[in-house]
Structure formats: structure tokens, C-alpha cells
Amino acid sequence: MAALTLVAAGGLVLDDRVLVGAPIWAKPLKFSVSFVAYGLTLAWMLSLLPTARARRVGWWAGTVLTVASTVEMVLITMQVIRGEQSHFNNATPFDTAVFQVMGATVVILWLAALLIAVLLLRARFLDRATAWAVRLSSVIALAGAAVGFVMVRPTPEQLAQDDPATQGAHSVGVPDGGPGLPVLGWSTTGGDLRIAHFFGMHALQLVPLVLLVLAALAPRYARLADDRVRLRLILVASASYAATFLLVAWQALRGQALLSPDALTLAAAAAITALTVTATALALRTPASTPSTSRELAA
Template identity: 65%
Template sequence: MSSWRTWHRPLVLFALVMALWAVVCAVGLAVDDRVLTGAPVWAKPFKFSVSFVAYSLSLAWMISVLGEDRPRLRRTAWWAGTTVAVASAVEMALITLQVVRGVRSHFNNATPFDAGVYALMGNTVVVLWLGTLVLAALLWRARTADRATTWSIRISTVLALTGAALAFLMVLPTPEQQRREAAGRAVAESGAHSVGVPDGGPGMFLTGWSTTGGDLRVPHFFGMHALQLLPLLVLVLAALAPRSARLRDERVRVRLVLVAGAVYAAVLALLTWQALRGRSPAHPDGATLTAAAAVLAGGVLGVLAALFLPGRGAAPVEEGHGHAGGEVVAGDLGAHRQ
């Protein structure tokens, strides 16, 4: 793990601002009793600010692993990260503006001003996604001292981009909106979070995800936060390695990361399929449960294969290069020679 002082500063600064803004939004939730589409008016900026903290810090750390010996790569990554930070800041500013006005920020075409705000938000999301795409491409070329970390970064950025791209499904007009537009009637909103039911219906605590129909926010959220969960898995495996001979083998840790990435992708596909069929995550049907069982079985088999397939054991202890009590991970030395 690189020192936080080498992390991308604009993204770190934006994350700090979002952490403070999350506190402000929490106060808003406590003192402002306005409700918008079935949820407290300050719920959306609160959730977005918390999500942006995690997203920005993850990218800020990932940029730091590119290495000082590749200045052109780091310079391009710096500009891409800064673009993500600026686009995200504009997105939050527009969401907050609409909260203050007491109207929806997303899907709102009720007035020319609201339609303009929504269009600008759409453009900032595209810029944010493209900036992350550039970072993902650069990070695929990066090498860290630990191959498991390298693969966790590669896989998590792809999954995060996929999860973010699912938001574009939300902007498509619903069947009801299409019928209204075809009949020549005014359409105040275009797009929705929910599938099969109107937005603003019964929802889960805090998240607001629909409990009566599909909700595209579920796979969107799950995909984007692969940026935190897969690197966190690597940290857990590294912490357990001194206590496990198998986990001291870098090849085993890499296999486990690859299995986790495959399972994560399968669950993301399952959640997307479930949402598009109009099924609530709170009430999965038989088809969803069957698919989930298959994913679980595949994951268990994958973990067993990763742990017990033949592989190199830990390298012998070497003076001055010990990890956690003098032991060294075999792959660490090999990775440094790449």
C-alpha cells in the first residue's frame, strides 16, 4: 500500500469535501421534513456524497501505484483523475441545487430550466465515465509488487465501469412515458430508477431501492463499489498470509482474486437481469434464486480449486526480506523482477 501522500490530491480533496457534505446532508435529513418521490429530499445528496468519498479515494490510491518511473503515464493519469474530480463536483453541485429548489434532479424535464440541469448532469456523467475509462486503461498497464493487487485493480476498474454504464439504462423512457409521448401528451419525466413500477413507491430502508419492482440502482451500486471490495479482499488475504502456508503462495492469492472477480461479475449480471425483469431485490423469484445458487456453487468450487490446485509454496526465509516474522511471499520477489 503506497503512502497516502502520493495519492492523487484533487481526488483526495474532493473526497474530503464530500465527507463534510455528507455531514451537512445528514443534518438536512434531521431538520428538513420535505419528501420527494417518496424519500427525504436530502437522501439523494447524502447517498451520492458517501459514494463519492469511497469512489474518489479508491481512484486516488490506484493512481499512486503507477510508479514515479513512468512520468508520462502518471501525468495522463493525473489529468484523468482531475477530470473525474471536477465532473463529480459539478454533478454534486447540480444535485444540491435541485434539492434546495425542492425538485427532482434526475429525469426531470418539467421546465426548460430543469431539463437543462438534467442534460448538463448527463454530460458530466459521460465525462466522469470517460475519465474513469482512461484511468482503467492506464491501470491495466501498471504493475505492483504484488500480482494479486495488480489483478484486483484491473478487475475492479472494469466492473466499476460496467456498473457505472448501467446508469445509462435508467435514462431510457419507461413504457408509460413512451405511450404518453406517442399520444402527444406532456412528459415531465424521462427515465426512471425502477422497472415495472413507478419511482417513489415502497422502498428499502436508507437505500430506497424498490421493494415492489425492479431497481437498476442495485446493480449500478454493486458494480461501482467493486473498486473498494476487491482491493479490500487483497488486504484481507495479505493479513491472513502469515498464518496460512497456502496464502503465502502468491499464485494462490492471485487465483482467489480471479475467482472473486468472476463471482462478482456473475452477481452483477444476476442483479441486472433481476432488475430488468422487474423483480425486487427484496423478493427474489425462483429463477433468481436458482441462478444465485449456481453462482454460489461455482464460487465455492473456484475457491477450492484456487486453494488446492498444485502451486509453488512459500519461498525460504531470506535475511532482511521477511514478511510478518521473517517469512517472505514467493511471488513478491518474482514480481519485483518483472
Template identity: 65%
Template sequence: MRNHIEGWHRPLLVFAAAMGVLTLVSGVGLIVDDRVLVGSPIWHKPFKFSVSFVVYGLTLAWMYSLLTRGRRVGWWAGAVIVAASVTEMAVIVGQVVRGKRSHFNQETPFDSGLFAVMGTTIVVLWLATLLMAVVLWRQPLADRATVWAIRTGSVVALAGLAIGFLMVQPTEAQLAGQITDTVGAHSVGVPDGGPHLPVTGWAATGGDLRIAHFVGMHALQVLPLLALALTFAARRYGRAAVPAVRTRLVLVAAAGYAGLVALTTWQALRGQALTSPDGVTLAAAAGLAVAVAAGAALALRGGSGARLEPGASASPAASVVEAAGR
């Protein structure tokens, strides 16, 4: 195992391990601490953030191992991401211990200051992720599908992260002075803390920007995993063995995934719950599904009998695994 992670970003690996421990601690907190904050168990937020950061940290640590250019820049970008994320988690957990909200809290100057710190760390994290994405964009890999999965996954993930900036905008009630102890909200059309979906905590009666935020962020994992699945499928299915076909499929999936992020953002901004789409939303979703299906069909056309791209590995799965183990 040590050889497989030798080239990975060590601070990001340590951070992911620490978030794994915090996931366990937060899980225990969910069981033994019966306090409720804004309609959810008080340890729900640190639990969700810890799990997300485990996945995020491991993904970026692995992507760093693929770098052959700009490794120094990539290392510092990863280190800044760790520092910003640790700061954010320290505020979240600290506020849980105090029994206070971490996000949008303006109850006291201290709470307001902590949220301002979080706002700064989010901006820093986004910029550092952007820098990492730029470095990754320039990396030459043997498998073009993997290259485009990483490139498009990084771009969509940055868009998903940016949706978080919409949440800090004051709501109509806050602008009208009806609410003075918070600025910003996850929900649209309903107050935070109302009826919510199980596990996720997303609003069940109104829009929720966290949905698009979550979906977008995890393009960083979904699209590279799709490319990896296609490389293994190449061993058994002739068309998947053609690099151009795999690349086109990844690009179609990336476009569809970006469309899904846009669709869930639009639905949330209209104050519509994920589980209660109206006819317009359903029609848009159906149109997106048809477009993706048509794109996949076109990507597969002409795949049989096509030649491998010049310089491409005859065993793409092996090349990706080899790159990941550097």
C-alpha cells in the same frame, strides 16, 4: 499520516474531503428538513451520493499513488473526474434547495437543461474513469493478486457505472405519453417513489437498476480490499502465502462479483424486487454461489508447498503497504 498520502492524487483527496463535509450537511438536512421528494426525504439523494463519492474519490486517489507509468495521464484523468463529479453534485444539491428532482426531470426547460448537464457529466466521468483504468491496467506491481484486483475491479466498476445509462431510457408509460414531466427512471415495473427498502431507498415492489449500479461501482473497493486481506492472511496461512493461489482467488472472486452484477441487473430488468426473488432468480443465485465455491476450492488446490513466484516479495503485505505509501 502526511507521508502516507504524499503520492496520492491531491484534487481527488480534496474532493473526497469536500464530500465528507457535504455528507454531514446532508445528514443535518435529513434531520431538520421534513420535505419529501419522490417518496424519500429530500436530502436522501445528496447524502447517498456524498458518501459514495467519498469512497470513490479516496479509492482513486490511492490507486493513483501506485502509478509508476502514465502518472501525467492519470493525474489529468483524476482531475476530470473531480470536475465532472463536482458539477453533478452542484446540480443535485441545487435542485434539492429548489425542492425539485435532479434526475429525469423534464418539468421545465431549465430542469431539462440541468438534467442534460448531468447526463454530460456522467459520460465524461465514465470516460475519465476508463482512462484511469487503462493506466492502472499497465502498472507493474510486485503482488500479482493486487494487480488483478485493481484490473478486474476497474472493469467491473466501469460496467456498474454503465448501468446508469439504462436508467435514462424512457419507460413504457413515458413513451405512451402518460408521463410527460420525466424521462427515465430508477425503478422497473413500478413508478419511482413507491414503497422502498430502508436506508438504500431501493424499490421494494419492483425492479431497481440502482442495485446493480451500486454493487458494480464498489467492485473498485471490494476486490482490492480482498487482495489486501489475502496478503495479510499470508502471514498466518500457508496457502495464502503463495502468490499464484492469491491471484487465482482474486480472479475467482472477480468472476463471481461480475456474475452478481449481471444477476442483479437481470433481476431488476425483469421488474423484480431484490427482496422478492422468484425461483428462477434463486436458482441462478445458487448456481453462481456453487460456481464461486468450486472455483475457490480449485484455486486452493495445490497451494501447499508451492513456491513463491520469481521476483515476488516474501512479505506481500509489506509490499502492498509500501506501494500505497509512496
């Protein structure tokens, strides 16, 4: 994936073709960068598994995930070279077959990630904050990946056609390929499911990053040196992240652009912010957990 990142970056510079409103090499570049972060984080998480049996099962799940993601990227890159759309493409029997194979690899990838999440949920860790950062981030990432399955549903416009050239879409309420945010390409005129897909999947990096920041600050702030405080803060961060993921998914499904929220979306965002601030303050101020509560959270 790191090598493909360099190839795709070169393609952006040397190949001026545009497909569905975006530079044709933008998709393999974004996917390969995302897979680099995803693969490195999963490798670290698998290294935390405490038993030989769990590590063996995790190794096989990680290998299947790696093969599936590689096949996915090979097909995406092949379609770029051909100058054809990789996702949702039913223009020819060959394009349909490519998209169907991609769909199968995504299902395999998701199931492998699900198995890894189950292993992490069942594992016992010495540090409870690390345990719950790993567990909850993997579950949120699974939900983010599952948004991809929503994208393949035919739109009302496609259902009205006898033989549509495309089936499924990133955007909601507007056609794919319209005005979008710089670099990311997310629609600025309608809903875009890629936002929730991206945000959810990268919980795998961002929630553990909160843990790393707390650990780095612990020598300077005595309160953060208490592992029970760090645990409570990780639970708050995970809940806030999950709520924000649901908010952006809900916003997209209503056909609303990320940067054009209505009053209802703004109210929900304000509620999440207020609850997060309040819960963070309580996590820092509440008395230490009882031994029984600590044991339950560690289970």
C-alpha cells in the same frame, strides 16, 4: 464530498421535505458518501501507476473526474434546495437543462474513469494479486457506472405521453417513489436498477478489500503467503462479483424486486455460489502455476 456528507446529514435532520417517496436530502447524502469512497480508492489506485508518464495522464484523468463529480453534486444539491427532482426531470426548460448538464458530466466522469482503467490494465505491478484486483475491480466498476445510462431511457408509460414531466426511471415495472428498503430506498415491489449500479461501482472497494484480507491472513496461513494462491483467489472473487453484478442487473431488468426472487433467479444465485465455492477450493488446492502461466497473468 466529505463536507457535503455532513451538510446532507444535517438536512435529513432539519428538513422534513419528501421527494419521490424519500427524504429530500437522502440523495445528496448517498451520492456524497459514495463519492468519498470512490475518490479515495481511485487516488490509491493512481498512486500505484509505475511510470511518470502514466502518473501524469492519471493525474489529468483524476482531475477531470473530480471536476465532473463536483459539478454533478452541485446540481443535485441545488435541485434539493429548490425542492425539485434532479434526475429525469423535464418539468420546465430549466429543469431539463439541469438534467442535460448532469448527463454530460456523467459521460465525462465515465470516460475519465475509462482512461484510468486503461492505464491500470496496461501498467505492470510487482505483486500480481494487487495488479489483477485493481484491474478487474476498475472494469467491473465501469460496468456498474454504465447502468446509469440505462436509467435515462424513457419508460413505456413516458413514451405514451406527448410531453412527459420525467424521462427515465430507477425502477422497472413500477413507478419511482413506491415502497423501498430502509435507508437505501431500493424498490420492494419491482425491479430497481440502482442495485446493480451501486453494487457494480463499489467493486472498486470490495475486490481490493478481499486482497487486503488475504494479505492480513497470510502470516497465519502458509497457503495464503504464496502470491500465486492469492492471485487465483482474487480471480475467483472478481469472477464471482462480476457474475453477481450481472445477476442483480438481470433481475432488475425483469421487473423483479431484490428480496422477491423467482425460481430462475434463485437457481442462478445457487449456481454462482456453487461455482464460487468450488473455484475457491481449487484455487487453494491446485498445484503452483507453471512459470509460463505466471508470466502470462503478470502481463
